[in-house]
Amino acid sequence: MEQWWWYFWFSIISLFGASLGNWIHRWRNPKCNGKLPPGSMGLPLLGETLSFFVTSNSIDIHPFVAQRMKRYGSLFKTSLAGRPVVVSLDPDFNYFVLQQEDKLVELYYMDSVAKLDWSKLPQVDLKHQTASILFNMASKILMSCVPEENLGHDLSDILQGLMTFPVYFPGTTFYKCLKKKEKALKLTSGVLEERMNLYPTDKGDLLEKMVGDMGNEAGLTKQFVSHALFGLLIATIETIAPTTTLAAKYLLDNPSALQHLTEEHERIVKKREDAKSGVSWDDYKSMTFTHYVINETLRLGNFLPGIFRRTIADIPVDGYTIPKGWILLIIPAVHHLDPNTYEDPLAFNPWRWKNIGRNTMAKKFIPFGGGNRACTGAEFSRVLVAVFLHVWLSKYRLTKLREGTWLVGLF
Numbered sequence: 001m002e003q004w005w006w007y008f009w010f011s012i013i014s015l016f017g018a019s020l021g022n023w024i025h026r027w028r029n030p031k032c033n034g035k036l037p038p039g040s041m042g043l044p045l046l047g048e049t050l051s052f053f054v055t056s057n058s059i060d061i062h063p064f065v066a067q068r069m070k071r072y073g074s075l076f077k078t079s080l081a082g083r084p085v086v087v088s089l090d091p092d093f094n095y096f097v098l099q100q101e102d103k104l105v106e107l108y109y110m111d112s113v114a115k116l117d118w119s120k121l122p123q124v125d126l127k128h129q130t131a132s133i134l135f136n137m138a139s140k141i142l143m144s145c146v147p148e149e150n151l152g153h154d155l156s157d158i159l160q161g162l163m164t165f166p167v168y169f170p171g172t173t174f175y176k177c178l179k180k181k182e183k184a185l186k187l188t189s190g191v192l193e194e195r196m197n198l199y200p201t202d203k204g205d206l207l208e209k210m211v212g213d214m215g216n217e218a219g220l221t222k223q224f225v226s227h228a229l230f231g232l233l234i235a236t237i238e239t240i241a242p243t244t245t246l247a248a249k250y251l252l253d254n255p256s257a258l259q260h261l262t263e264e265h266e267r268i269v270k271k272r273e274d275a276k277s278g279v280s281w282d283d284y285k286s287m288t289f290t291h292y293v294i295n296e297t298l299r300l301g302n303f304l305p306g307i308f309r310r311t312i313a314d315i316p317v318d319g320y321t322i323p324k325g326w327i328l329l330i331i332p333a334v335h336h337l338d339p340n341t342y343e344d345p346l347a348f349n350p351w352r353w354k355n356i357g358r359n360t361m362a363k364k365f366i367p368f369g370g371g372n373r374a375c376t377g378a379e380f381s382r383v384l385v386a387v388f389l390h391v392w393l394s395k396y397r398l399t400k401l402r403e404g405t406w407l408v409g410l411f
């Protein structure tokens with residue numbers, strides 16, 4: 001009897017071991033109708049997620065990408081958050097992929113996804129204060145209201161939370177980030193509810209248009225509209241606040257660029273007939289050096305760490321095949337920091353944009369993505385950053401107060 005039990009357990013364990021071995025083998029060697037790109041699928045289930053999510057303080061290419069680029073070249077496979085992924089660092093292929101929306105790829109997102117009188121403050125945390133201003137501004141433009149509680153500070157760190165390991169447990173960054181998201185969604189659904197009760201109004205904002213369309217378009221549910229408003233608030237705050245902050249940091253570190261930019265804005269103010277009038281479209285178009293500064297900041301900032309697509313067909317590339325259903329990850333930083341395109345790529349040099357042509361811009365400068373999914377807020381963002389810079393340079397004097405955390409004093 002005892003021997004029977006022994007055989008029984010031996011068979012169970014052997015069966016389990018064989019299935020596990022088989023599963024690990026299949027994990028490491030996924031099915032493909034061709035040859036998969038080189039790379040490692042990492043540990044079963046976990047893949048290479050942990051090293052992907054390690055944060056880096058450097059503006060240089062993330063070590064996860066840099067190491068694999070050196071080892072495998074411009075195309076490699078990996079596994080992130082339980083999904084098979086191909087990372088592509090080839091600008092021509094990435095340009096091609098971004099034009100293939102709904103043909104070879106589709107959109108994919110990671111599963112996790114005050115007005116203030118500064119002159120009266122002794123010092124300003126630029127990123128968070130800018131986020132608060134942007135929150136009020138975007139709320140006014142989108143929903144014609146200024147919410148009682150300013151969520152700019154909360155929303156300004158949300159993307160960082162979504163790019164961490166998705167562990168929903170009190171205390172984790174991911175947990176805190178989802179709590180902030182819940183709070184913001186409560187706000188946008190409250191504003192939506194209120195507007196639905198008042199509809200029609202003469203506000204003429206995006207919310208009015210959406211509420212008007214809700215009855216006619218099936219997809220425009222209450223949930224969709226409150227998520228869309230939340231998404232647009234995030235899109236404004238999480239991108240423009242760091243862009244302006246980083247621009248200030250680079251300018252303070254580069255006195256000659258700061259001087260050149262200040263002169264450009266002084267010239268604009270002097271040319272104005274009414275000294276109190278705001279920035280006009282002609283003013284904006286004449287800000288040549290400002291545009292160089294914005295490009296250079298976006299190039300070095302790489303605020304969107306990756307552009308994700310899901311393949312909807314097998315895609316052949318350079319003798320390899322990216323299978324249907326895999327995630328394709330494009331890393332803009334690799335193009336933006338390529339020394340073959342940008343000499344001394346880690347240096348802040350706005351003047352370099354004088355000689356950068358349209359072709360390079362199309363393939364090697366993709367802070368706003370590309371193809372028909374390119375950022376809808378691109379020009380709006382450029383205008384806002386230019387206006388922020390104009391106000392700073394014509395009304396304030398910036399001083400960096402501390403190394404490390406970028407606090408800016410105004411007097």
Ligand code: HEM
Pocket residue numbers: 232235236237239240243298303304307308366367368369370372373374375376377378380381
């Ligand atoms: C510095 C500022 C910004 C940067 C660097 C930026 C970057 C990007 C990028 C790279 C994409 C493409 C994502 C993809 O292909 O998967 C994108 C899409 C998008 N952005 Fe922005 N963005 C910025 C500001 C804004 C602002 C202010 C708004 C709205 C007010 C906005 C709204 C959108 C929308 C709606 C999309 C999706 C477009 C679509 O799927 O058709 N963005 N953005």
